[in-house]
Amino acid sequence: MAxxxxxxxxxxxxxxxxxxxxxxxxxxxxxVTLLDISKAKGDHLLDRLEELLRERAKPKAILxxxxxxxxxxxxxxxxxQILKESDVVVEALAD
Amino acid sequence: xxxxxxxxxxxxxxxxxxxxxxxxxxxDGLPVVPPTLRRVEQAxxxxxxxxxxxxALVPPNYGRATVEKIAVNAxxxxxxxxxxxxxxxxxxxxxxxxxxxxxxxxxxxxSSPLFIINGPIRKRLDVNSGVxxxxxxxxxxxxxxxxLRLIAVNxxxxxxGIISMxxxxxxxxxxxxxxxxxxxxxxxxLHVEHGFQLSESTVAAFAGEAPHGIYDHKSRTxxxxxxxxxxxxEVIWHHKATALGDTLVVLSPEHARTIAGDGxxxxxxxxxxxxxxxxxxxDLLPGRDGGEGLPEAVLTRFQHPETxxxxxxxxxxxxxxxxxxxGGTAGRFSAVIPGWTFPNGSNLVVKKVRIRE
Amino acid sequence: xxxGVFFEDQGLPTATVISAEFVKAARAQAEALGARAYKTVVxxxxxxxxxxxxxxxxxxxxxxEILARLTHA
Numbered sequence: 069m070a071x072x073x074x075x076x077x078x079x080x081x082x083x084x085x086x087x088x089x090x091x092x093x094x095x096x097x098x099x100v101t102l103l104d105i106s107k108a109k110g111d112h113l114l115d116r117l118e119e120l121l122r123e124r125a126k127p128k129a130i131l132x133x134x135x136x137x138x139x140x141x142x143x144x145x146x147x148x149q150i151l152k153e154s155d156v157v158v159e160a161l162a163d
Numbered sequence: 164x165x166x167x168x169x170x171x172x173x174x175x176x177x178x179x180x181x182x183x184x185x186x187x188x189x190x191d192g193l194p195v196v197p198p199t200l201r202r203v204e205q206a207x208x209x210x211x212x213x214x215x216x217x218x219a220l221v222p223p224n225y226g227r228a229t230v231e232k233i234a235v236n237a238x239x240x241x242x243x244x245x246x247x248x249x250x251x252x253x254x255x256x257x258x259x260x261x262x263x264x265x266x267x268x269x270x271x272x273x274s275s276p277l278f279i280i281n282g283p284i285r286k287r288l289d290v291n292s293g294v295x296x297x298x299x300x301x302x303x304x305x306x307x308x309x310x311l312r313l314i315a316v317n318x319x320x321x322x323x324g325i326i327s328m329x330x331x332x333x334x335x336x337x338x339x340x341x342x343x344x345x346x347x348x349x350x351x352x353l354h355v356e357h358g359f360q361l362s363e364s365t366v367a368a369f370a371g372e373a374p375h376g377i378y379d380h381k382s383r384t385x386x387x388x389x390x391x392x393x394x395x396x397e398v399i400w401h402h403k404a405t406a407l408g409d410t411l412v413v414l415s416p417e418h419a420r421t422i423a424g425d426g427x428x429x430x431x432x433x434x435x436x437x438x439x440x441x442x443x444x445x446d447l448l449p450g451r452d453g454g455e456g457l458p459e460a461v462l463t464r465f466q467h468p469e470t471x472x473x474x475x476x477x478x479x480x481x482x483x484x485x486x487x488x489x490g491g492t493a494g495r496f497s498a499v500i501p502g503w504t505f506p507n508g509s510n511l512v513v514k515k516v517r518i519r520e
Numbered sequence: 521x522x523x524g525v526f527f528e529d530q531g532l533p534t535a536t537v538i539s540a541e542f543v544k545a546a547r548a549q550a551e552a553l554g555a556r557a558y559k560t561v562v563x564x565x566x567x568x569x570x571x572x573x574x575x576x577x578x579x580x581x582x583x584x585e586i587l588a589r590l591t592h593a
Contacts, residue, residue, distance in 0.1 A: 075180060075197045078189050078235045078317040080226035083554035086529040091592035103523070108458070112572045113537065113563075116579035117586070125587070137507030139266030141522035156533045156590045159523060162546070163539035163567035223522070224552040269545065325548045328541075 092155065095125040101154035102130060107138040110161035117158060138162065184239070189317050191309065191337055195239035206234040209244035210251060211519030218251055219258035222265035224320030228254050233310075236317055240310035240338075246288060246303060248516050249366055253278050253311045256368035256514040263509045267370045268321035271330045274370040274503035276315065277411075278308055278340040279487065281354035282364030284516055285342040292342030294491030297374055297498075308340030333373045341489055347416035348488035349423030356429070357513040364516040369411060369485070370509035374498035375399070379418070385425035388418060389432060392497060393439040397477065399501040403447045403456045405475050408483045408504030409511045412436070414497045415490040433481035440478060444471035485511055521549040525558055535589040537582065539565035561585050 092098060100121060102114045118130055133150060135142045142150075150157060180197035184190055196202070207214050207230055214231040221228050230251065237250045257264050257276045267274055280290050291301035299305060321327040323336075345352040354365040377395045382388035392412065400407065412432075414422070422432060444465050449456030457468075457475065465471045478484060483504070490496070503509045524536040538546050538560045550558035563578045570578075 075184075075199050076203050076231070076235045078198060078232070078239055078313065080228075080232055080318050083552055086525055086553065086555040086558075087531075088555075088557055089528045089531045089533045091533050091590065094591050095587070105523075107567075109567050109570060109572075109575050112575035113579045116576040117583070120579065120583050124583070135523075137266075137505065139263055139270070139505060139508055141265070141526070147523065147526060150527070151530055151532060154532065156535075157524075157527050158535045158537065158586060158590070160537035161539070161563070161567060162536070162542055163563075163565060223549060269549075320548070320552050322548075324544075326545050326552070328545050 095121070095127050095156065097126065097128045098155040099129045099131065099153060100127045101150050101157045102132050103142070103150065103157055103159040104132070104134040105138040105159055105162060106135050107161060107163065113160045114158070117160075188322070189313075190239070191312060191316070193337070196241050198235040198238040202238045203231065203234045206237055206242065206244040206247045207231060209519070210234070210247040212251070218254050221254070221258055221314060221319035223269055223326060224318070226318030226320065228258065228314060228318050232318060233314060236313040237306070237310040240313055241302070241306040242310050243302070243306075246307050246310075248518055249280065249284060249288065249307055249364075250310045250314075252366040252514045252516040253307065253368065254314060256366050256512045257311065257315065259368075259512040259514070261510045262368050262370065262512045263507075264315065264319060267503055267509050268315055268319055268327055270503065271328045272503055273329060273331055273333050273372040274509070275333055275335045275339050276311060277335060277369045277371040277500065278311060279353060279367040279369065280307075280340065280342045280364070281345065281352050281367070282359075282516070283362065284364035284518070285345075290342040292344040292489055294493075296341045296344070296489045296491075304340045304342070305338050308338030311340070312336060312338060335371070335373060339371070343487055344416060344489045347419065347492060349419055350429045350486070350488075353485070353487055354513055359513065359515060364518070365513050366516060367511055367513040369409065369500070369511045370503040371411060371500040372502075374413065374500050377497045377499060378495070379497075380495045383421065385422040385427045385432075386435070388421050389435050390439065392499070393436050396436065396440055396499055399499065401453070401455050403442075403453065405447065405457065405461075405477055406506065407478050407502070408506070408508060409485055409502045410478065410483060410504065411485050411487055411500040411502070412497065413487045413489050413500065415494055416488060416492045417495050418497045419488045429486045430481075432486055433484045436484050437476060437478055437481035441474040441476045444468050444473050444475060447475055479506070521546050521558070522553065525550055525553045525555040528555065528558065533590045535561050535586045537561045537563060537586070539563055539567050541565040559589065561589055
């Protein structure tokens with residue numbers, strides 16, 4: 069085939085396979101982080117989830133954290149902090 | 164030359180290549196120039212860079228924008244080889260953290276990166292900064308803007324309706340690239356304002372909506388003219404939107420002359436517009452004159468918002484009103500381009516074009 | 521999606537709540553990041569015009585699903 073009949077790929081696939089975390093049997097004794105992505109109304113949802121967690125599960129602690137903006141991934145510091153201090157995460161609310 | 168891309172054994176004719184590239188979903192819907200090995204190599208050579216040089220990771224998918232990948236998209240967009248250095252600077256600008264391409268590419272809002280070229284490279288590449296500046300007819304403007312768009316989609320993942328969720332989109336998402344009309348600019352051009360030398364060339368990225376026209380044929384003083392512009396800026400986003408950030412005010416040469424003729428600097432313009440663009444709390448209440456208005460968190464600061472006269476500025480600071488001069492020398496028209504400016508949203512970013520010596 | 525994919529990859533079970541209009545975007549984003557299996561918890565769109573109480577009702581509706589997403593009970 070002539071050199072000019074080949075063309076190059078304009079895309080780049082960077083995906084390296086990511087893992088899914090192992091699940092605990094229940095939330096009893098777990099530290100649950102409720103992560104607000106900073107989009108309006110997400111706090112109302114998380115407020116109610118916090119109440120439900122207290123009523124229906126027995127978490128060791130519930131931590132409320134907030135991203136500076138929904139428009140970007142959480143800053144590295146916040147990610148590290150959440151990893152260090154929590155057992156599970158609920159993030160809300162992207163709409 | 165080291166290769167970073169898979170070569171596909173292509174179809175027999177260029178026409179088939181155009182169809183195949185469209186079918187693969189890597190175009191903007193218009194025909195593209197098939198990125199043959201020879202064309203890509205010519206563009207890389209003209210940039211004076213190595214094919215494997217990594218310029219940036221393009222959010223939100225973080226595809227690797229190597230010189231070669233940039234060249235493939237630039238060729239597809241119809242760029243001449245010598246445009247590649249400008250496209251590379253544009254990639255650096257839109258992938259800068261402060262620009263937040265992640266948000267700009269994923270949002271339901273309107274905005275699209277607008278690229279503004281400054282410096283001597285405008286003349287060398289015949290970048291239009293004059294008559295019809297936002298319109299068609301100039302290959303550099305048309306294809307550099309298009310190349311950067313293709314890169315945001317093909318390397319960044321901003322495919323419309325999949326990751327790019329813009330409700331309306333806008334026509335600038337085909338291409339959105341202008342030069343500043345430095346020759347008709349009575350003040351320092353944009354890149355000099357941002358700390359570059361007049362002799363350097365730069366590309367600025369700005370996340371903007373479509374240009375919104377302002378007509379003023381009668382004003383003969385800076386104050387009159389800028390009052391018209393301020394009142395036109397009042398309604399962007401919506402008439403009660405506040406706390407906005409970077410927004411472009413593109414003055415036509417005739418308007419710029421009127422303002423500069425009264426001895427006003429860019430800072431004077433920014434200050435004047437910012438001050439005029441304030442409204443009392445009582446006029447910004449949600450549910451009065453429309454459901455939109457001040458956010459709850461702001462309202463709670465006022466005991467009796469319905470009568471409160473405290474002024475709330477439309478823009479967070481005067482510096483967010485970015486002044487640019489562009490367009491033809493005839494016509495008393497200017498344009499404002501609303502940005503994507505949540506407090507942690509997109510900011511205008513300027514990068515230097517590195518030209519092969 | 522970036523945060524959820526990151527946390528899962530680092531061993532932290534995560535439930536990401538999104539509105540129905542963003543299911544396709546979320547799936548495409550997770551896939552582009554290498555997390556084809558990433559699942560979200562979906563509430564009806566739109567959210568922005570809702571009152572506080574209307575949003576709270578949504579939390580009650582998705583509680584079971586969130587619990588199921590975070591545990592293997």
